[in-house]
Amino acid sequence: MNILITGVHGFVGNNLVSALKNKHTIYGLDIVKPSKEGINRTYGWDELDKIPQVEVMIHLAGKAHDTKKQTEAKAYFEINTGLTKKIFDWFQTSTAKKFIFFSSVKAAAESTEGKILTEEIIPNPKGPYGESKLAAEKYIIEHLSANKLVYILRPCMIHGSGNKGNLNLLYKIQQNGLPWPLGAFENKRSVCSVYNILFVVQQLIDKNIVSGVYQVADDEALSTNELIRLMASTRNKEARIWKMPAKLVTIIARIGDLFHFPLNSERLRKLTESYVVSNQKIKNAIGVKQMPESAVKGLTKTFTLFET
Numbered sequence: 001m002n003i004l005i006t007g008v009h010g011f012v013g014n015n016l017v018s019a020l021k022n023k024h025t026i027y028g029l030d031i032v033k034p035s036k037e038g039i040n041r042t043y044g045w046d047e048l049d050k051i052p053q054v055e056v057m058i059h060l061a062g063k064a065h066d067t068k069k070q071t072e073a074k075a076y077f078e079i080n081t082g083l084t085k086k087i088f089d090w091f092q093t094s095t096a097k098k099f100i101f102f103s104s105v106k107a108a109a110e111s112t113e114g115k116i117l118t119e120e121i122i123p124n125p126k127g128p129y130g131e132s133k134l135a136a137e138k139y140i141i142e143h144l145s146a147n148k149l150v151y152i153l154r155p156c157m158i159h160g161s162g163n164k165g166n167l168n169l170l171y172k173i174q175q176n177g178l179p180w181p182l183g184a185f186e187n188k189r190s191v192c193s194v195y196n197i198l199f200v201v202q203q204l205i206d207k208n209i210v211s212g213v214y215q216v217a218d219d220e221a222l223s224t225n226e227l228i229r230l231m232a233s234t235r236n237k238e239a240r241i242w243k244m245p246a247k248l249v250t251i252i253a254r255i256g257d258l259f260h261f262p263l264n265s266e267r268l269r270k271l272t273e274s275y276v277v278s279n280q281k282i283k284n285a286i287g288v289k290q291m292p293e294s295a296v297k298g299l300t301k302t303f304t305l306f307e308t
Contacts, residue, residue, distance in 0.1 A: 020205075
């Protein structure tokens, strides 16, 4: 089967190529076009007319969430919405029968307010990242074709080989022997192993699942304190968790907003708020009772890779 992957040289793209290259012929669509094992050829965005016939399109390309808030809103809508419209329009006129779009849970809600997030929620994103992803989702839904299958995936924070972001920051704190000062914050957060992402994508490729919006997450939600303990355990160390007063930490984070410190209000919220995501709909659709990789197993593998 011929498969086209946009953003093929990114974190998830690299993992998808490794998982699919032995079963399928992979073509890439990206702003960079280096040769890479497993990819037949990578095309630029101005070469859509040169792409051969494909059966499945996986749209990963997008502007990631900037926790430092240094990205203009325009950039999110140009990339997350504009590029999605462009490639989806191309898909509609192509021979491809399946389109898999990687959106984000942030297209549904910036905060869950202690509730479990499901696909039934009326989307209410806050900020240009989630808003631009939702705008792309709406465009896709408004232009669906009866003879094609379209899947909008909303993953939560993905971890695995090549992972970058807040997990790396947390791990560096542990690696340097620094205590975790946010122990006073009690929360539960869903994460998603890239292995579970690959499993879901492979199921969508192999089976004719009903078109729709699907959240993707590991089965278990963990607290940040549990993540810290798991990181320490991976290194055969004892976790050092301090319970600094929450009000004091909040003040420090606000100072970080002004001076671009590693800890700012946005990052503090991400590290300490609860954000639990249901994955029941996608499991029902593909016919499984649980995801193949647990959160603890997947995160342990991720943290081990941080050491290499």
